[in-house]
Amino acid sequence: MIQKPRGTRDFLPEEMERRRAVEKRMRDVARCWGYREVCTPEFEELELFTARSGEGIIEEMYVFEDKGGRMMALRPEITAAVQRMYLNEARVTPKPLRWCYFADCFRYERPQKGRYRQFWQFGVELIGADTPVADTEVVMLARDLLQSSGVSFTLQIGHLGFMKALLSDMELKEQRILRRYLDKKDFDGLKGHLNAGGREDLYDSLTRLLECRSLDEITEITGKIPEHGRIEETLDLLDEMAVEYSLNPGIARGLDYYTGMVFEAFAYNLGAENQILGGGAYRLSHLFGGDDVPSSGFAIGFDRVMVSLGDSAGEPERVVGIVYTPEGKSHALRVARVFREAGLRTEIDIMGRNIGAQITHASKSAQFVAIIGKREQESGTVTLKDLNSGEQRELDLSSAVREVVTSGPRG
């Protein structure tokens, strides 16, 4: 038998309903903040992603040659595509642009808990704004989105300016190596590398920087960096808006195009892959041949959020089963239509079962059955049976609909 591809998943209706419910809550939050949805192609020219991240990522992507001999890649993330789209389509749109997306991405990696080869990201990009309030907005939106999903998380905020200030006289390549040691908390490796480069003077300040949890502590080590005022204002605003976060100057965010504030969120019970959000301020479009535009944004690992939420069942949907005898068939079809017009999920027997078997079947998903036989057909009524209580009454059609609509969700 043919299996699904490695690292992919099938979603049955129950799980899709849970996913859609969370997705809807996130969409509603984004909409209230003024972030409107955009959509980019599922695949792009390979160069879009290598320009951003280097040739190394080819091994971790789905890359293919199309019939015209072009090298293409299934998108491994969305930010680059949104920036490309901005340059292609929206350069002259009034700033700021507030965009969001919910889209699947593909990475050719070894699957493990919370890591799949096809996965979904909910993300936002704020393009053309470069102020403390803009920084505050994306962080607050990140917080609101995660909260709306119901997941438990911690938020960490950092800024690349701190480490840059300490390493300002070093080459970019060298800075990157040191950041990696720090990110891995490999202090022996860090020390060795610094000693080899004759910069053992930096060891103390770098490791102390990672311990800092307040701007004052950081400033003692780095001095007042150029962005100090802006960072201070952003953090003050976040405090005023009661956003819970911890300051973490160690956040490095792998890539070079991040320019200022960076932040990440982590969930519990996720094992090794517990990061559920990452983002920051960046400048990317010059890599694609456009004018640079200050941007910031983040992406939520939607699947990880769902894993962290677990199987906690959402509210079950109200379902009505239409049960009928052969004499009641035409009336039953009309009744079903009325229930559907009231917005209720309504299912009718199409297996030719007898009444008892119909009730048996309906009870697997429905909370109510409407029983229709010769008597109801003649009087234009329905017999509504509440499957939870077992009670039933013969009602006129509109009363029956009202009864179901006003009933609470299944208890």
Added chain:
RNA sequence: GCCAGGGUGGGGUAGUUGGUUAUCCUAGGGGACUGUGGAUCCCCCGACCCGGGUUCGAGUCUCGGCCCUGGCCCCA
């Protein structure tokens, strides 16, 4: 790419030192049954991940692969 543990009907399971026709539950389909059966009774469907090897004989032992679950690496 590396390490550990796994893979028996759709789901969950039993399977002894290698030995008849592979166990049970559940789900699914059919029938009896024609206004209550959210039943009951009867019947049916349906599995040893794939491929080599050892053996008279492999679900069971062995090797390789695939896949799953974790972890490492990586992480945009």
